[in-house]
Amino acid sequence: MPGQPRYLWLADLLREPILTGEVGPGSRLPSRSRLARTHGVSEQVSRHALRLLVSEGLVEARPGSGYFVRPVPTVHRFSRTDRSSGSGVDPLRTGEAEIATVQADNGVARRLALRDGEAVFRSRRLGTADGRPIALHTAWEPARLTAGTLRTPADADPGTGVLDRLTAAGISIDRVVEEVGVRPLREPEAAALGLAPGLPVLVVERTHFSGRRPVETSDLVGSTEHCRLVYRLSLARPQRKRP
Known part of the structure; x- marks a missing residue:
């Protein structure tokens, strides 16, 4: 999307396979540095993208381990x-x-x-x-x-x-x-x-x-x-x- 902040663009890329189930619960996401290298963005951009997914409840941050897809809660x-x-x-x-x-x-x-x-x-x-x-x-x-x-x-x-x-x-x-x-x-x-x-x-x-x-x-x-x-x-x- 023209004018869209880069971290939102990256969050969209990460969110889609989570929502479709292609990346299942418990899966570890790439590190901030790896995301930055793969997608040609800064680590600050990748950090904001991951934090957005955490705030949406799709991803959890585990200190010292990285970011992981959260299990789907029972409704x-x-x-x-x-x-x-x-x-x-x-x-x-x-x-x-x-x-x-x-x-x-x-x-x-x-x-x-x-x-x-x-x-x-x-x-x-x-x-x-x-x-x-x-x-x-x-x-x-x-x-x-x-x-x-x-x-x-x-x-x-x-x-x-x-x-x-x-x-x-x-x-x-x-x-x-x-x-x-x-x-x-x-x-x-x-x-x-x-x-x-x-x-x-x-x-x-x-x-x-x-x-x-x-x-x-x-x-x-x-x-x-x-x-x-x-x-x-x-x-x-x-x-x-x-x-």
Whole structure:
């Protein structure tokens, strides 16, 4: 491409065989000096090209060894059209939820239309695959909704979704709103997922409403490499016009 920086041109040459599988996972790429000699560029150009491929997640740098093609990460798809409106961590394996009564911080209070410091039930569940943590689901709901009943997150039967549990408590959920984004990973999320704080992660904020009142809100936090969201939307068929 006319005017294209040389390092982008070189990165394109290296990227294509990686994406097509011609250069497979674990393959070692030529050194910076060898790339420079082969393609008639400076080592600075080859260094920038390799660093670009590292930033794209296609290549990893191993100190003292060079640059290697990264294995293709396993992708887990999360259905966001489930009827139970549960944690949304399926199809990952999940352990027992960690449930506690805490004070709502400013962000949670705003999402649930509560006063700062009001008591909420917080539930945390870690989703794993092949023994590796992939996603963390954290949910909050006002404690006053079910406190003193057998419908709290701690008292409900295992596997009971929030829809069934709150419906049994006399609270009808009629709307769910999701907001999807990417943000830096926070502590203690980083500790739970075994990732470095500050890495970009996929975040799904889901809030359940009863009328105009938010009754539960949650965050699904997952690695951008391993997590995909699947939405299946039904479309109304256009009516045929009569001749």
